[in-house]
Amino acid sequence: MALQRVPTRFCRTVCQTHPLHLSGQSQxxxxxxxxxxxxxxxxxxxxxxxxxxxxxxxxxxxxxxYTLPPDQLRSAFPHGLPRRFQQQMKTFNESCVMVRQPxxxxxxxxxxxxxxxxALRYLxxxxxxxxxxxxLCHAVHYCFSQGWLxxxxxxxxxxxxxxxxxxxxxxxxxxLDQPVLAxxxxxxxxxxxxxxxxxxxxxxxxxxxxxxxxxxxRPLGELVEKGLTRVKSSSDVMGALMRELRTQxxxxxxxxxxxxxxxxNALWGRTTLRKEDKSEVLAEELTVVHNLRxxxxxxxxxxxxxxxLSQTGSLFTPRTAYLPHSLLGKEGFESLxxxxxxxxxxxxxxxxxxxxxxxxxxxxxxxxxxxxxxGKKELIFLCNRNPAIFERLCASL
Amino acid sequence: xAAVTATLLKPWTPRLFQVRWSRxxxxxxxxxxxxxxxxxxxxxxxxxxxxxxxxxxVRPIKAAPASLHxxxxxxxMISKFINMMMKGGNKILARSIMLQTLENIKxxxxxxxxxxxxxxxxxxxxxxYIIFNQALANCKPVIGLVSIQKGGKYYQxxxxxxxxxxxxLAMKWLITECRENKHxxxxxxxxLAQELLTAFSNEGSVIKKKNELHKxxxxxxxxxHYRWW
Numbered sequence: 001m002a003l004q005r006v007p008t009r010f011c012r013t014v015c016q017t018h019p020l021h022l023s024g025q026s027q028x029x030x031x032x033x034x035x036x037x038x039x040x041x042x043x044x045x046x047x048x049x050x051x052x053x054x055x056x057x058x059x060x061x062x063x064x065x066y067t068l069p070p071d072q073l074r075s076a077f078p079h080g081l082p083r084r085f086q087q088q089m090k091t092f093n094e095s096c097v098m099v100r101q102p103x104x105x106x107x108x109x110x111x112x113x114x115x116x117x118x119a120l121r122y123l124x125x126x127x128x129x130x131x132x133x134x135x136l137c138h139a140v141h142y143c144f145s146q147g148w149l150x151x152x153x154x155x156x157x158x159x160x161x162x163x164x165x166x167x168x169x170x171x172x173x174x175x176l177d178q179p180v181l182a183x184x185x186x187x188x189x190x191x192x193x194x195x196x197x198x199x200x201x202x203x204x205x206x207x208x209x210x211x212x213x214x215x216x217x218r219p220l221g222e223l224v225e226k227g228l229t230r231v232k233s234s235s236d237v238m239g240a241l242m243r244e245l246r247t248q249x250x251x252x253x254x255x256x257x258x259x260x261x262x263x264x265n266a267l268w269g270r271t272t273l274r275k276e277d278k279s280e281v282l283a284e285e286l287t288v289v290h291n292l293r294x295x296x297x298x299x300x301x302x303x304x305x306x307x308x309l310s311q312t313g314s315l316f317t318p319r320t321a322y323l324p325h326s327l328l329g330k331e332g333f334e335s336l337x338x339x340x341x342x343x344x345x346x347x348x349x350x351x352x353x354x355x356x357x358x359x360x361x362x363x364x365x366x367x368x369x370x371x372x373x374x375g376k377k378e379l380i381f382l383c384n385r386n387p388a389i390f391e392r393l394c395a396s397l
Numbered sequence: 398x399a400a401v402t403a404t405l406l407k408p409w410t411p412r413l414f415q416v417r418w419s420r421x422x423x424x425x426x427x428x429x430x431x432x433x434x435x436x437x438x439x440x441x442x443x444x445x446x447x448x449x450x451x452x453x454x455v456r457p458i459k460a461a462p463a464s465l466h467x468x469x470x471x472x473x474m475i476s477k478f479i480n481m482m483m484k485g486g487n488k489i490l491a492r493s494i495m496l497q498t499l500e501n502i503k504x505x506x507x508x509x510x511x512x513x514x515x516x517x518x519x520x521x522x523x524x525x526y527i528i529f530n531q532a533l534a535n536c537k538p539v540i541g542l543v544s545i546q547k548g549g550k551y552y553q554x555x556x557x558x559x560x561x562x563x564x565x566l567a568m569k570w571l572i573t574e575c576r577e578n579k580h581x582x583x584x585x586x587x588x589l590a591q592e593l594l595t596a597f598s599n600e601g602s603v604i605k606k607k608n609e610l611h612k613x614x615x616x617x618x619x620x621x622h623y624r625w626w
Contacts, residue, residue, distance in 0.1 A: 087504070090508065091504045091507050091508045091511075092507070092511060093508070093511040093512060094511075362507070362511075363507050363510060363511075363523050364503070364507060366503060366523055366524040366525065366526070367470060367524070367526065369468075369469035369470055370470070372469070374469065375469055375470070378468060378469070378470070395496075395500040395503070396496035396497075396499045396500050396503075396525075397470060
């Protein structure tokens with residue numbers, strides 16, 4: 001059972017990734033500079049960090065796990081965590097995330113950015129399974145714990161495929177609405193940002209149908225309620241909500257806004273949805289995509305945009321593509337430009353060791369050969385230190 | 398007279414024709430994939446091992462099948478089970494079902510492990526390989542029944558079974574039980590995981606089937622002397 005059939009999407013012939021820019025804080029330097037943790041307390045394992053607050057994570061915590069507290073988990077991530085991580089959370093009875101260099105880089109930029117300037121865009125890219133979504137979740141947890149308003153889209157690819165109900169929009173004749181999707185997203189948004197719903201007030205009145213409208217000065221909670229009850233106009237409610245947040249979070253007193261999008265290349269790709277006359281729907285023609293694209297433009301201040309590229313759920317892209325230009329295409333790249341590219345590499349030796357120890361401690365790696373040195377070398381060879389492949393490999397061992 | 402000569406001139410065919418048989422000449426030797434065997438230094442070899450090595454120098458060796466590894470993670474029982482589950486040569490699917498089953502077993506056990514208080518943690522077995530082997534051992538029948546004809550009637554006679562036959566029966570029962578007697582919409586790996594976990598704790602329908610076979614054999618003890626081998 002040495003060469004387990006790895007899901008084809010993980011097979012890469014080229015093992016090296018090229019970072020687009022060589023930043024001063026290169027990942028390879030981390031292993032050399034990080035010394036082993038000095039006084040290791042007997043109660044705490046070496047791969048766990050004592051620092052549970054993401055704001056205080058620093059270079060010395062790289063490669064170590066911190067726990068997400070369960071009460072914050074339910075409000076911060078109603079829909080944000082990847083499916084396999086959710087299974088892992090259920091099995092291990094705890095949710096531990098590894099602190100890694102790309103997430104630390106994004107958080108350090110977030111701490112030092114000037115929020116009177118237009119929003120900065122951070123793009124996490126890397127090969128399949130290298131940990132981009134988890135880095136995004138780490139950054140979202142940081143923003144949530146700092147009291148920011150979080151707009152989290154867990155997977156933009158789900159918006160452009162497998163949609164059973166497409167309604168023609170009442171607002172613009174050429175556009176198409178996705179009522180169920182939008183209402184589900186609004187519900188999750190309400191769960192994450194409960195305390196902001198009563199604070200922020202609308203600045204414009206919106207007319208949904210002949211009989212329904214929302215006046216100026218009503219709290220945001222009412223807007224979200226309207227979207228949940230009147231499912232038909234939920235996509236327009238989403239657009240209105242995004243507009244409100246854009247205008248209001250820029251002000252000096254307003255909360256900071258974090259827009260986190262996973263799989264941002266979906267917004268500029270092709271869709272598999274068809275209109276009634278069997279012609280293909282362009283991404284631009286979907287209301288939700290159109291509104292999100294407006295959100296990702298850097299013409300508003302007082303927040304940050306963190307995005308991840310993803311080949312896994314994407315349509316009509318080659319399996320080995322991972323660089324921004326190949327996944328976003330010309331149009332996407334030009335609309336996202338200028339952005340701060342953050343490469344996410346697979347585990348290095350220290351991180352791999354930490355992950356291995358974590359699995360052994362949680363009783364996940366059960367096979368006796370896996371506990372030996374040769375078994376470990378075999379595992380490293382099989383997964384090439386790719387986090388997702390290592391997790392799948394250990395699942396059956 | 399003509400009929401007798403016709404029977405003598407008939408070409409000979411064996412009474413029992415093999416269904417699954419190897420096309421290799423018996424001259425060929427089996428391949429040795431275990432790394433430990435090759436790591437023994439020259440001086441430590443016993444007389445038999447030395448003889449085997451000399452034989453390998455002159456005799457040809459069969460090609461190793463694709464599913465045979467030298468890795469420490471390989472398990473011959475699991476490989477046999479995968480081969481038995483395979484349909485139409487789709488080894489990839491059978492293997493993925495098996496790995497998913499092992500993962501399901503491990504997930505259930507590890508979840509239980511992390512939720513129990515520290516005192517009972519030692520009683521919970523989390524290793525899916527141990528659970529699989531133990532469940533299979535629990536399902537193996539000790540004695541089997543063979544249909545023997547005597548005096549115009551067929552009797553079910555209790556017989557001893559070889560190890561291979563017992564292992565085959567246990568695996569076959571597990572697989573047919575999961576394929577036929579479970580809910581249509583559940584996936585094979587879930588069904589197998591449930592069945593293996595119940596067999597591990599000596600409950601479940603396969604254990605019941607084994608026990609019924611034992612009871613039948615016990616009931617037909619009187620016919621045991623009909624067996625002549």
